Each structure stands twice: as C-alpha cells, then as structure tokens.
Amino acid sequence: MNKEDHLDLYRKMYLIRLFEESCGENYSKGFIRGFLHLYIGQEAVAVGSIDSLEEKDYIVTHYRDHGHAIARGLSTNGLMAELFGKETGVSKGKGGSMHLFDSEKNFMGGHAIVGAQMPLAAGFALASQYRKEDSVTMVYFGDGATNQGTFHETMNLASVWKLPIVFFLENNFYGMGTSVERIRSNGKSFSNMAEGYGIPSTIVDGMDVIAVKETTKEVVDKVRSGNGPALIEATTFRFQGHSMADPAKYRESSEVDEWRKKDPVESFPEYIISSNIASKEEIEDVKKSVEDEMNAAVKFATESNEPDLESLSKDVYL
Amino acid sequence: MAEITLRQALQKGLSEAIENDPDVFIMGEDIGAYGGAYAITSGFLEKYGPDRIKDTPISEAGFIGAGIGSAAAGLKPIVELMSISFSLVGFDQIVNMAANIRYMSGGQINVPMVIRAPTGAGMQLGATHSQSFETWLCEVPGLKVVAPSNPKDALGLLRSSIKDPNPVIFAESAGLYGTKGEVSEEYYEIEIGKAEIKQEGTDITLISYGHGIPMINKVSEELAKKNVSSEIIDLRSLSPIDYDLINNSVQKTGRALLLDTARKNGGVMAEIATNINEDSGDYLDGPILRVGSEDVPWPYNRKLEQHAMSSVPKIMNKIEQGYSL
Numbered sequence: 001m002n003k004e005d006h007l008d009l010y011r012k013m014y015l016i017r018l019f020e021e022s023c024g025e026n027y028s029k030g031f032i033r034g035f036l037h038l039y040i041g042q043e044a045v046a047v048g049s050i051d052s053l054e055e056k057d058y059i060v061t062h063y064r065d066h067g068h069a070i071a072r073g074l075s076t077n078g079l080m081a082e083l084f085g086k087e088t089g090v091s092k093g094k095g096g097s098m099h100l101f102d103s104e105k106n107f108m109g110g111h112a113i114v115g116a117q118m119p120l121a122a123g124f125a126l127a128s129q130y131r132k133e134d135s136v137t138m139v140y141f142g143d144g145a146t147n148q149g150t151f152h153e154t155m156n157l158a159s160v161w162k163l164p165i166v167f168f169l170e171n172n173f174y175g176m177g178t179s180v181e182r183i184r185s186n187g188k189s190f191s192n193m194a195e196g197y198g199i200p201s202t203i204v205d206g207m208d209v210i211a212v213k214e215t216t217k218e219v220v221d222k223v224r225s226g227n228g229p230a231l232i233e234a235t236t237f238r239f240q241g242h243s244m245a246d247p248a249k250y251r252e253s254s255e256v257d258e259w260r261k262k263d264p265v266e267s268f269p270e271y272i273i274s275s276n277i278a279s280k281e282e283i284e285d286v287k288k289s290v291e292d293e294m295n296a297a298v299k300f301a302t303e304s305n306e307p308d309l310e311s312l313s314k315d316v317y318l
Numbered sequence: 319m320a321e322i323t324l325r326q327a328l329q330k331g332l333s334e335a336i337e338n339d340p341d342v343f344i345m346g347e348d349i350g351a352y353g354g355a356y357a358i359t360s361g362f363l364e365k366y367g368p369d370r371i372k373d374t375p376i377s378e379a380g381f382i383g384a385g386i387g388s389a390a391a392g393l394k395p396i397v398e399l400m401s402i403s404f405s406l407v408g409f410d411q412i413v414n415m416a417a418n419i420r421y422m423s424g425g426q427i428n429v430p431m432v433i434r435a436p437t438g439a440g441m442q443l444g445a446t447h448s449q450s451f452e453t454w455l456c457e458v459p460g461l462k463v464v465a466p467s468n469p470k471d472a473l474g475l476l477r478s479s480i481k482d483p484n485p486v487i488f489a490e491s492a493g494l495y496g497t498k499g500e501v502s503e504e505y506y507e508i509e510i511g512k513a514e515i516k517q518e519g520t521d522i523t524l525i526s527y528g529h530g531i532p533m534i535n536k537v538s539e540e541l542a543k544k545n546v547s548s549e550i551i552d553l554r555s556l557s558p559i560d561y562d563l564i565n566n567s568v569q570k571t572g573r574a575l576l577l578d579t580a581r582k583n584g585g586v587m588a589e590i591a592t593n594i595n596e597d598s599g600d601y602l603d604g605p606i607l608r609v610g611s612e613d614v615p616w617p618y619n620r621k622l623e624q625h626a627m628s629s630v631p632k633i634m635n636k637i638e639q640g641y642s643l
Contacts, residue, residue: 123387
C-alpha cells in the first residue's frame with residue numbers, strides 16, 4: 001500500500017463519519033425522517049472490506065447501509081438526496097435510508113428485514129456461478145441476524161452449492177438493545193456456526209482498516225478461485241444508539257468510551273502521520289476536500305426537487 | 319390440435335423455456351432426482367442436467383430468496399413450491415423482496431421470476447396443505463398472480479409468465495393436473511391480466527378461476543335446465559384482474575355469481591364484487607352473489623372437507639335465493 005492508498009482509506013472513513021454526522025444533524029432539523037441507523041464507529045469495516053472487492057463483485061447489505069454505499073463509491077449527492085426524499089436520490093426518494101441501491105455499481109441494497117438479505121445474496125452468487133463468471137458476492141449482516149433462520153438456510157445452501165459468497169458479519173455486540181451474550185446459545189464465537197456448515201471463518205479487528213482490508217482480500221481471493229463460501233467476523237462497535245430514537249440505556253458509557261479509544265477515524269490518520277506515510281498537511285487537505293464534498297451534498301439534497309406525484313405509481317411493474 | 323393434460327402442458331412450457339433460453343433454470347424441492355412432488359418435472363434432470371434443474375434443501379425462504387437474487391442478477395428462475403401453503407415459510411422473501419425491490423430501488427432492479435405452486439383443497443391433505451394463498455398475494459403490488467383452469471391456458475400463461483419481467487405467482491390447482499384439453503401445436507401466449515369468456519349468455523355472469531371453473535360449468539348446465547342463460551368468465555389472472563371484461567359482462571346480464579375456491583372471508587372475489595358494485599351497480603337486477611369455501615381450517619375427513627368446499631347445490635341454492643331464478 002502506498003501513500004495514496006492510505007489517504008484513500010482515510011478519505012472514505014472520514015467521508016462516512018461526516019456523512020453520518022450530517023445525517024444526524026439533518027434528522028434533528030426534520031429534513032430526514034423515518035428510521036435512521038448511523039454507521040459511526042464501524043467505518044473501518046465497510047471501507048477496508050469493500051476496498052478489497054472488484055467492480056464486478058456484488059454487494060448486498062442491511063439497513064445500516066450508508067457506510068457500505070459510500071465505501072462502494074455511490075455519489076454522496078445521490079445518497080443525501082435519497083435521505084432527504086428527493087427525486088435525485090439513488091432510489092428516486094422511494095427507498096430511504098434503509099433501501100439504498102445502485103445497480104451500476106452492483107450495490108444491490110439496502111435491506112431492512114434482519115437476515116432477509118442473505119438468501120437474496122446467495123442468488124447473486126448463484127447467478128455468477130451459473131454464468132461461470134468469477135465475481136464474488138459480499139453480504140453484510142450484524143450479530144442480530146445470526147439468529148434468523150435465513151442466516152442458517154443460506155449458509156447451508158451456499159456450502160452445498162459451493163457458491164462464491166463471503167458472509168461478512170459485522171459484530172457490533174448489540175442487536176438493537178440486546179447484547180450478544182444474552183442471545184448466543186453456545187457462548188462462543190460465531191465462527192462455530194460457520195464450521196457447522198463446513199464454511200471456513202476468520203475473525204478480524206474491525207477497528208483496524210488495514211487488517212480488515214488484508215483479511216478480506218485473502219478471503220475473497222480464495223472464494224473467487226472456486227473454494228466455496230467463507231465467513232469473516234469483524235468485531236466493531238457503533239458509538240451511537242441503534243437508531244436516532246435510541247438513547248442506548250442498555251449499555252454502560254464506560255463500554256462506549258473503551259471502544260472510542262480505538263476510533264479508526266482518529267487512530268488511522270495518527271498512524272499515517274506517525275509512520276511518516278503522509279504529512280499532517282496532507283491529512284488536513286483530505287479533510288478539507290471531504291468537508292467540501294459533504295457541504296455540496298447537503299446543498300444538492302436541499303435544492304433538489306421532491307418526486308412528482310406521478311412517480312407514485314411508476315417503478316412498480318415493468 | 320392435440321389433447322393433452324394440464325400436467326403435460328406445463329411440461330411442454332417448461333421444456334421449451336429451458337431449451338430456448340439459457341437464462342432459464344428451475345429450482346425447488348425434489349424437482350430433480352425425485353421428479354417433482356406432482357411429477358411436473360419428471361425426467362427433466364436426466365434431460366437438462368443439474369445446472370438447469372436444481373434440487374434444493376428444504377429451505378423455502380433460502381431458495382425463494384436465492385431465486386429472487388438470481389433474477390435480480392438477470393437470470394430467469396422458475397421456482398417450484400410443493401404447495402402454496404409452503405409459501406408462508408418464504409413469505410418475507412416473496413413480499414418484502416420479490417415484490418418490493420423494483421419500487422424501492424427506484425426502478426433499477428427487476429425480478430423476472432416465476433413461482434409455481436400447487437393450490438387448493440379436495441385431496442384430504444388437512445389444514446396445512448390445502449389452502450389457496452394466491453388470494454393473499456393479490457394484495458401485494460409488484461406481484462402478478464395467475465391461475466389456469468385448463469391445459470391451453472396453463473401453457474399460454476406459463477409462456478407469458480416466464481417472459482414477464484416481473485415476479486409472477488403461478489397457482490396450479492392440484493386437482494386439475496390430470497385434466498385434459500386441446501392445445502394448439504402453433505405457438506401462442508395468453509396475456510397476463512386478460513380473462514376469458516368461456517361461454518356467452520344473457521341472464522347471469524358466473525365468475526371463477528382454476529378448479530372453480532369445472533364447478534361453474536356444472537352450475538351453468540343446471541341453470542340451462544331452468545332456461546337461464548349464463549355467461550361464464552374464467553379470470554385466468556387474479557392480479558391484475560380484467561375488470562373491463564367483467565363489468566361489460568355484468569352490465570349485459572345484470573346479475574353476477576362469484577365463486578371463490580379459497581375461503582370466502584377476505585378472498586379475491588370480495589374485491590371483484592366491490593369493483594362490480596362501484597362500476598356496474600346501476601345495471602344490477604339484484605345483489606352480487608358470492609360463494610366461497612367455509613371459513614374454517616381445512617379438515618382431513620372427506621365428508622367434512624367436501625362440506626367445507628363449495629358445491630353445485632350450494633351455488634344453485636345461492637342463486638335461487640338471490641335472484642328467484
């Protein structure tokens with residue numbers, strides 16, 4: 001990894017952070033409504049893992065999807081406009097925060113029923129296998145989704161059919177307000193579950209963007225070469241509540257403080273500077289350009305038009 | 319013209335789709351080595367191989383969802399369910415995913431997929447295997463729902479369903495698989511959303527679909543004995559519904575009897591009755607009549623099951639009371 005690679009990883013993580021902070025602010029102002037789940041704290045997971053994918057690979061994710069969308073390079077204008085419910089949004093203002101799509105970038109949603117994205121993702125992998133293409137499908141899910149039947153059905157299906165799919169578990173230790181200790185029957189790591197289906201698994205520090213990137217690359221390469229599915233578990237933490245409606249009373253502030261010490265958006269630029277990979281000024285330049293991009297995105301979303309009423313009945317049947 | 323069974327019509331439609339379009343594949347429980355619970359895909363695995371004829375684990379949510387994903391990636395999966403009652407296990411995938419994805423992605427992603435499923439009571443399969451959930455699925459925008467009553471319609475609708483860029487629920491009356499009928503050797507399709515007048519008449523419009531049609535035919539014969547001329551409409555598509563054809567007919571006859579093979583409560587015929595009332599109310603000579611199955615879980619005992627189903631005497635009784643015919 002050269003200097004540009006490092007700065008690019010930082011740029012994307014900082015962009016997600018600012019995007020999410022802006023979402024929170026605009027939610028408070030009433031410009032964004034509905035359920036809003038922020039990715040703050042988990043930036044290194046999406047950025048590191050998606051950096052290891054190729055354009056031809058499919059991404060399917062859950063409702064906390066802003067980070068993956070930004071890491072995949074969806075336009076921040078289109079994303080913010082979607083959250084503002086505008087016609088210029090990535091899903092024309094019809095999807096909202098939990099249903100972001102960009103088929104040109106093989107970003108296949110944004111799915112808001114916990115675990116429901118997993119069978120769908122297996123279908124993209126099945127299509128690649130059927131066409132004898134070497135694209136890989138990456139499906140993101142949280143620790144909460146591991147208790148859905150769809151998780152187990154899809155792991156079995158993928159293993160039986162040797163599908164080119166990577167199950168990417170973002171373990172942030174809380175399914176909404178319920179900690180993993182309270183719902184995990186074997187009391188051990190999620191990798192045991194993967195082993196039960198004959199699927200190899202790896203655990204990675206989800207606060208370390210380089211570790212996530214390297215681990216994902218290694219796993220994706222194996223899956224791409226036809227070895228069947230694999231599971232990656234990234235341990236991470238959301239610094240804020242489950243959604244904007246959640247004051248997070250179910251956890252101690254000391255736990256949040258411990259995780260904040262590992263904040264990748266703070267620690268990664270420090271590492272870049274202290275390792276003499278790039279200068280403080282270069283980091284500042286990245287920050288400035290990201291701040292400009294976010295200001296432009298909010299301006300674009302604010303100034304865009306709402307969908308016209310005729311669009312209500314469009315896009316339902318082809 | 320050749321006379322074939324509805325099962326053979328489906329086999330013909332599925333075979334030609336596999337042979338003519340490399341994007342088409344069939345997936346479901348025991349459709350391959352076993353040959354299909356109702357033997358629709360018997361011999362297909364041997365002929366077309368495991369890539370095109372995919373046996374699945376018993377994981378309806380898993381393989382319905384995988385079908386949806388593969389369709390979203392551009393393939394044309396035909397997913398077979400052993401029973402439409404089993405659709406409940408994959409309902410989240412059918413409704414939240416297959417039906418919604420196009421809309422919530424702002425039109426970016428299509429799901430060109432067919433879900434075939436046997437439906438209907440009458441074979442003593444008990445409460446969990448005898449239901450007719452095609453009527454539930456009619457409520458969901460984004461899904462199309464078809465239900466053929468004869469071999470000709472089965473083939474024509476199957477061809478249209480496979481070509482359709484939207485997800486289509488293809489409800490097959492399990493009791494009709496052996497029904498014979500003439501099917502043209504020439505290629506034809508039947509447009510989704512178009513009902514058919516099976517018999518022209520002047521005094522009453524009789525409306526049903528699927529295995530309701532053979533019963534409606536008998537009702538028509540009974541009415542003819544009383545010099546009542548009935549017009550018979552086979553809906554063929556339950557979503558969208560051919561309201562133009564229905565209202566034109568009712569405006570001509572002034573009377574309508576709607577037969578639902580599903581339970582009467584909340585059935586698709588309630589929706590049609592309301593539409594007739596709104597659009598043809600002024601033309602009616604009496605109330606719109608509706609007969610459906612009893613609002614109970616399906617019983618196993620044959621006598622009870624037959625009693626829970628609609629019957630010619632029940633329908634005749636309804637007509638006699640409703641219209642004094």
